[in-house]
Amino acid sequence: MASLHISNVRKAFGATEILRNINIDVGDGDFLVLVGPSGCGKSTLLSLIAGLDTISDGEIRIDNDRVNDLHPSERDIAMVFQSYALYPNMTVGENISFGLEMRKVPKTERKQAVANAARLLQIEHLLNRRPGQLSGGQRQRVAMGRALVRNPKVFLFDEPLSNLDAKLRVDMRTEIKKLHQRLGATIVYVTHDQIEAMTLATRIAVMKGGVIQQFGTPAEIYNAPANTFVATFMGSPSMNLLPATLVAAEGALALRIGDAGGALEIALPAQPRAVERYVGQRVIAGLRPEAIGVESARAPDAVREIDVKVLVMEPTGPDTYAMLEMGGIEVAARLGADMPHTAGERCSLRVDLTKLVLFDAQTEERIS
Structure with missing residues (x-):
């Protein structure tokens, strides 16, 4: 060869x-x-x-x-x-x-x-x-x-x-x-x-x-x-892209997703310096569907409980695909087969932020 x-x-x-x-x-x-x-x-x-x-x-x-x-x-x-x-x-x-x-x-x-x-x-x-x-x-x-x-x-x-x-x-x-x-x-x-x-x-x-x-x-x-093209082209369902603002909160960084009325603020684990330079700026937060609703994670300190509203549940056998509302934005999630949720209810799901990818809102390139 x-x-x-x-x-x-x-x-x-x-x-x-x-x-x-x-x-x-x-x-x-x-x-x-x-x-x-x-x-x-x-x-x-x-x-x-x-x-x-x-x-x-x-x-x-x-x-x-x-x-x-x-x-x-x-x-x-x-x-x-x-x-x-x-x-x-x-x-x-x-x-x-x-x-x-x-x-x-x-x-x-x-x-x-x-x-x-x-x-x-x-x-x-x-x-x-x-x-x-x-x-x-x-x-x-x-x-x-x-x-x-x-x-x-x-x-x-x-x-x-x-x-x-x-x-x-x-x-x-x-x-x-x-x-x-x-x-x-x-x-x-x-x-x-x-x-x-x-x-x-x-x-x-x-x-x-x-x-x-x-x-x-x-x-x-x-x-x-x-970049966001690769993020959405590779993966099924594709990566969720959430418009957000990077803010400083109590000595750490957080993502503010959604408008003032229904905004969701998510405290972030330690981020590289390249990300810190975006404080106060708009970014795009990328989360794979399997990062939402996790039962366990490699880094428990990077897991956050987030309030969501269930819009649609689609059982496939081994998995359940769900459309959720998070901070006023629709996101896709790949949940376990036995998730006890139904459309219309509000619930709390664990999100693994080790899988978070941040993109520049202007260039749509990954921040790294």
């Missing part, structure tokens, strides 16, 4: 800039997910890595080799498409081995490579069938098998699960995760689904408008979002 280095990459069509100053370093064996809304540039970036399009500026290196000017066939990459792109007149085995045949790989080696890929993907019993006889999930496995036999330096996946139904997407997501763990492969994976990004990636690049908003591990992206 190989490392991937993307340095100051730009892509423009005339005066229209599609990608701006993209910088990403992916280590050998990493699973990078490019995630963002439609039109953010993630598929364009994948095409540049694959060599299906040319970059306007910057450099792409696989290991230490500059590949900007190399044909796709010379980059030692394999791509799995959203549409599977299987040949309908060929059997599964012939589809998987076709690329090897075009490269004049000897027949015995092709046969062994196909057998190994089929065993790994558990499609040995399908080798003599044609694509029209397969389910969507089986077709996707065949497309992955065709990439696997190449034994490339980098695998590229372009929204491979978007054509599958919800349950099959979950199953295939698990299979791709297992595959990465077995192979230790370097993978670049494009999706608009933040759940896929969180569950599959070792590194995530969140994109918007052709710009990387944040690059980091899933934990970094989720727990310390760089």
